[in-house]
Amino acid sequence: MTAKSRRHLRMRALPLMALAAWWLSAAPAFACSVCYGSAAIPSPLITSARLGVFLLLAITVAVLSGFARFFLILSRRARQAEADTIAAEWAQLQRSSPL
Secondary structure, X not given: OOHHHHHHHHHHHHHHHHXXXXXXXXXXXXXXXXXXXXXXXOOHHHHXXXXXXXXXXXXXXXXXXXXXXXXXXXXXXXHHHHHXXXXXXXXXXXXXXXX
C-alpha cells in the first residue's frame, strides 16, 4: 500500500469512528426521568420498580434455596444409606464369625 492509499483509508474511516464514538457515548439527554434526575423524589413509578426488583430477587432466592435444600436432603440420605449398609455388613460379619 502506498502512503496515499493509507491516508485515503484513514480519511474514510474517520467519519465512521466519529459516528461510532457519538453513538456509544453516554448522554444524559437519552436517559428517562426515572433514571436521570428525579430518582431523589419518591414517586409511585420508582416505588413500583423497586418493589418489582425485590420481588424478582425473592423468587430467585426461594428457587435457589429450594435447590440447596434438595441437595442437602440427598446428601443426608446418602450418608444414612451408607451407614445402614455398613451396619448391615457388620451385623452379617458378627453372625458368621465362630466364637
